[in-house]
Amino acid sequence: MSSFVTHLEAAIDGTRLDHRRLQTLHADRPLVVRYDLDAIRSTVDRARIEAREPTMWRYRELLPVEEKENIVSLGEGMSPLIRAPRLARELGLEELLIKDESQLPTGSFKSRGLSMAVSRAKELGVERLAIPTAGNAGGALAAYAARAGLEAFVFLPADAPCVSVGEAQLLGAHVYRIDGLITDCAAIVAAGKEVMKWFDLSTLKEPYRIEGKKTMGLELAEQLGWRLPDAIFYPTGGGTGLIGMWKAFAELEALGWLEDTKRPRMYACQSATCDPIVRAFDAGERHAEEVQDAQTLASGIRVPRAIGDFMILDAVRESGGAACRAGEEELIHWMERCCELEGISLCPEAGACLSSIAELLRAGKLSADASTVVFNTGAVQKYIELLPPPPPEIKDAAAIDWKQLKAQASRNHSFSSSR
Numbered sequence: 001m002s003s004f005v006t007h008l009e010a011a012i013d014g015t016r017l018d019h020r021r022l023q024t025l026h027a028d029r030p031l032v033v034r035y036d037l038d039a040i041r042s043t044v045d046r047a048r049i050e051a052r053e054p055t056m057w058r059y060r061e062l063l064p065v066e067e068k069e070n071i072v073s074l075g076e077g078m079s080p081l082i083r084a085p086r087l088a089r090e091l092g093l094e095e096l097l098i099k100d101e102s103q104l105p106t107g108s109f110k111s112r113g114l115s116m117a118v119s120r121a122k123e124l125g126v127e128r129l130a131i132p133t134a135g136n137a138g139g140a141l142a143a144y145a146a147r148a149g150l151e152a153f154v155f156l157p158a159d160a161p162c163v164s165v166g167e168a169q170l171l172g173a174h175v176y177r178i179d180g181l182i183t184d185c186a187a188i189v190a191a192g193k194e195v196m197k198w199f200d201l202s203t204l205k206e207p208y209r210i211e212g213k214k215t216m217g218l219e220l221a222e223q224l225g226w227r228l229p230d231a232i233f234y235p236t237g238g239g240t241g242l243i244g245m246w247k248a249f250a251e252l253e254a255l256g257w258l259e260d261t262k263r264p265r266m267y268a269c270q271s272a273t274c275d276p277i278v279r280a281f282d283a284g285e286r287h288a289e290e291v292q293d294a295q296t297l298a299s300g301i302r303v304p305r306a307i308g309d310f311m312i313l314d315a316v317r318e319s320g321g322a323a324c325r326a327g328e329e330e331l332i333h334w335m336e337r338c339c340e341l342e343g344i345s346l347c348p349e350a351g352a353c354l355s356s357i358a359e360l361l362r363a364g365k366l367s368a369d370a371s372t373v374v375f376n377t378g379a380v381q382k383y384i385e386l387l388p389p390p391p392p393e394i395k396d397a398a399a400i401d402w403k404q405l406k407a408q409a410s411r412n413h414s415f416s417s418s419r
């Protein structure tokens with residue numbers, strides 16, 4: 001192997017940095033990976049990629065790992081792109097596709113970024129990793145660190161979903177619950193660098209998690225016959241996935257691999273109670289102010305301040321999309337409707353996307369015939385706190401009272417009403 005990476009580039013001012021060394025930020029802002037796309041074009045084509053194994057590593061020429069044996073993998077990627085006709089009808093769309101990331105290792109798309117970041121960290125000689133997380137990134141880091149034989153430290157808000165806490169512990173990480181938000185966890189990880197000798201894998205504080213999440217955009221293009229949809233709805237916290245996909249589309253276009261170079265409109269969806277990107281978008285700003293008292297049941301997008309704010313906002317604006325906010329009740333409502341109508345385990349974060357679609361359609365800002373893709377970034381069963389209460393127990397299994405059983409079926413029908 002050996003990669004096609006040429007250098008790392010500072011997103012804020014284009015400064016070039018050496019990719020063969022462990023790098024973090026430049027001027028306190030993120031780095032992106034640049035490749036020799038001409039060399040990639042003459043080495044591989046779409047047909048060869050299509051014939052490869054169904055994981056994100058099928059795009060290896062467009063990824064930064066140098067040596068194959070350094071890849072730390074659990075088979076992540078190539079998640080299904082599922083048609084959701086009943087949900088589409090209820091929303092008022094002609095067609096809706098859901099890219100279902102709930103089926104990835106540890107039940108969320110965080111596995112893509114952490115598979116890549118842990119692979120590169122290992123390749124560059126790191127032995128001890130640390131991460132601040134709202135939940136899902138902690139489980140994913142724990143899994144890939146275990147797989148790589150590296151040590152992992154995970155810091156989460158004390159009120160993070162309990163599955164994320166137990167999962168990271170079970171997967172062998174040192175887990176700490178902090179009385180505060182993800183920003184407080186991030187401050188601890190940053191402060192401990194010297195004394196604890198760990199490498200900080202925070203969102204966008206190293207360049208490789210984006211490259212993992214970029215594969216969502218590569219897969220989407222391939223699954224649509226190397227075409228892109230009209231609109232993409234993405235639940236946005238730190239924004240790695242949105243930034244990564246936008247980068248993927250540019251690389252695919254430069255490679256000449258797209259059948260049609262029309263880019264999708266990117267919609268960054270947030271909760272109305274933690275909406276820094278939406279506020280900055282509405283105000284016409286390139287940087288977002290930190291939101292105080294950030295609260296939302298969609299814990300993965302409970303990110304009051306994003307270090308890559310300008311990268312998210314640039315991509316959204318360049319695409320002709322928008323930043324949208326969803327009320328808590330609405331995002332839970334649409335999460336439940338997707339589960340009930342389609343059998344897809346949709347997380348509350350993706351509920352914010354569905355709610356934003358409903359809102360934009362109502363306002364006439366999205367047309368019913370737009371080809372629309374929603375990223376379901378995680379599995380709802382990781383949020384035990386949001387599951388409906390269990391039904392009453394049947395005491396005598398040998399003597400079922402059918403009238404009572406039927407009565408219970410009608411009560412259970414919509415669990416939204418039972419919570």
Ligand SMILES: *Cc1c(COP(=O)(O)O)cnc(C)c1O
Nearest residue numbers: 136237238239240241300377378
């Ligand atoms: C982390 C997370 C997000 C936000 O992802 P970013 O790429 O950091 O914006 C959305 N949904 C879920 C389920 C998450 O875990």
